[in-house]
Amino acid sequence: MTDTAHRVNIGLPSLRDVPKTDVPQRAADFKTDQEVRWCPGCGDYAILAAVQGFLPELGLKRENIVFVSGIGCSSRFPYYMNTYGMHSIHGRAPAIATGLAASRPDLSVWVVTGDGDALSIGGNHLIHALRRNVNLKILLFNNRIYGLTKGQYSPTSEVGKVTKSTPMGSLDFPFNPVSLALGAEASFVARTLDSDRKHLTSVLRAAAEHEGTALVEIYQNCNIFNDGAFELLKNRDTADDWTIRMTHGQPLTFGSEGEKAVVRDTVTGALTIGEAGADNVVVHDAHAEDPAYAFALSRLSTQDLRYTPMGVFRSATRPTYDAQMKAQLETAAAADTADLGGLLRGNDTWSVG
């Protein structure tokens, strides 16, 4: 038997030390030879192009990048990425990726999931990944519909939505994924839009830089079963009126004339929509320690997407699960030798013969 088991380095370089490459990369390097099989016009194409276009910026060795997905249209994503990848089972990608990321801090691990995959069948894994702060980047493609099963309402569909399974309208109150993530102790939460390549890329960059679990909600149009779901935010005539673009350190003003703003009620402290000129306009602080501020921002939007904040809600520093796990291993190894024979013998032995 050759000794190749030891030739591949699966050691534990420092958390930040995913190996870099000197060779310049292009988007094409991240494309596979597999034919992309989403419906023509699907928002997923734009996201795939944005991710492939953005990854060369990171300069990571391609072999140290892994995409893990669950089930659903979005979860076909890994097949189109020329990295390591796993198309797993419904809802479980965060759990699988947690095991991978926790045991291999030298990898850049990305989870691709959808609103059904992450928030319905896999809701438990999502919230626990967020609270643990494992070094994962979770891209949640939210099209507010079940596409692969041909058009049932999803956990982000608005109340009253008429679908194949809800002919008289959906009764379910939807999740706001950003609120959910913040409630689950997420250290990084952002929202962006499939068709806004520039914004999408800037959010991906921020997520990649973040240490710990990053949740990126990407509004994504399903042109077959829920076409136009995000029209209010995409249409030039309405987008500026209803989109609150968040930039850290900048006042939260918006509107076609920049006339509106997020203001803080001087008495109650609550965030509401007010005038841009007011002296209580909120200056965005994505690094606020207390998640209550980001949560309040997430509550501004309505089910029909009016007053939708876009950008990074929260980017806070908290020790990551994998780095702490690694540190415990190092502490234990420094404190005692790993002597298997001694362990097996234990403290109470007797000899025969």
Add this chain to the structure above:
Amino acid sequence: MSKQVRQLERVVIRFAGDSGDGMQLTGDRFTSETAALGNDLSTLPNFPAEIRAPQGTLPGVSSFQLHFADHDIMTPGDRPDVLVAMNPAALKANLGDLRAGATVIVDTADFTARNLGKVGYAANPLTDGSLEAFQVHDVDLTGMTVEAVKEFGLGRKEAGRAKNMFALGLLSWMYHRPTEGTVRFLERKFATKPNIAGANVAAFRAGWNFGETTEAFSVSYEIKPAVMPAGTYRNISGNLALSYGLLAAAQRSGLPLFLGAYPITPASDILHELSKHKRFGVRTFQAEDEIAGIGAALGASFGGALGVTTTSGPGVALKSETLGLAVSLELPLVIVDVQRGGPSTGLPTKTEQSDLLLAMFGRNGEAPIPIVAPRSPADCFDAAIEAARIALTYRTPVFLLSDGYLANGSEPWRVPAPGDLPDLRVDFATETNHTDDDGNDEFWPYLRDPETLARPWAVPGTPGLEHRVGGIEKADGSGNISYDPANHDLMVRTRQAKVDGVARSLPPLEVDDPTGDARVLVLGWGSTYGPIGAAVRRVRKAGRTIAQAHLRHLNPFPADLGDVLRRYDKVVVPEMNLGQLALLVRAKYLVDAFGYNQVRGLPFRAEELADVLEHFISEVSATDDGNDAVDTLGVDSP
């Protein structure tokens, strides 16, 4: 008066009390003392699922049985020779199991009208003559304990808690057990509470002295050390041996061990144990649920670790979908199922072997998974290494089917030298293995080893071998998504052939048939090895012939199993289920295997099993006489 010392070959003792009385600890300590003396031993803890069941009630009784001898023994014993009962409930719950003439030591402190009434005693059994068949010692253990620990200034309730140590002291005197280990243990355990430590040691010594001085106990007993193969020994429980086996497998494979687990009885101790060994590079992950436990383990396997998940039956049910994914991904993974009584929550703290068919078939689609089962507590070590060997060699999930009896039971174990353990080193793929039509080198993740049919294991971080795996059917070789009918047929058959091929790596089945002319074969698997072996000894002692075989591998079976079965006129399969192995061997080999089945949450009694085997032997002889109508003895055939 000088006391008499008698020699015994073997003794079965059962300590029984309330679930808060510390009976498991008492049993553990007596076991350690006995191991230190060099007796062979086997233990059976038996406790309720409730942490503190209602005090003084029958469901709240916790017991610990220990069989020790001057020769090698196979079971914790059918019927106790000695019962230590700490209250009326413990007496009532255990009396029926004693052999006639057994010694019963009773703590009288709790024998009040109220406590007697609680368990349905109309009269005090200590005085109404109902215990005449036994040698009863009624002693106020609690009262004497309180008296003995007076100097430590504890309240009566707290002082009385040391009564288990008083009882241990008394039994240690009766059976000439060494005492230093227990004193050391107590001082260490209560290091931060010196007066509790002092009280327990004082109670322990007082119990010993009581035996030595009181006239109530006139005889003590010696059991000589057992003759065992030369080596260094220790006592070990099944869950500990299994944990060490996993750790050793990781060390011998050169891979980091990753355990993903959700707490569940009776498997949690494996999670606890492995969590202590981070210095060996062991990562333990307490997941949010059973599904995440196996998911994380599979993710770690994808990254080049030895992924393991531990659970019991209800957890296996939840892991089924991920098991199917692991079959499809063809990655190494060990799934430990410490079986307990089912269905549903069932009997969490009691043993059963009823997950065999679940392990065998409990997934959607054709999803074969090799199955390995340990046969004794110490054997869990070797079985864990074997499960890891198959997982790593064949790139497949492997079931390791332990059970509650093995998990908590213990026995002496000859400690192996690490260097003598199997070499499990793995070759990760590092090079491309295929050339496309244009002459470019590429990596095909499903191009198999012709011998094992295992696929290459290329871990992330290996340049040039980037590839995607998933649960959708893959094209043979390239691993790309494929919905082609012929390809699916090929892949299903190939995955099955790979698992079937594990049989080629197995030694022939060991058949114990000393005279070579036995006509009845008793076939078992898992923890029934001890009771079956003890029953077989009884049968042979009675002058009958019988053959015994015990399966470590349940999937695939050893290649010669069919031939072995056909050599015998009758095959008997005792199982703690309703006939799951019997069903499999009947289906696969068309042999007329008879099940003998119990699901009482407890191991078989050797005596009872011996009667059953004798019955089958008689039946075979009777058939020769043309007398084929022999009543079955409550024996089920599936």
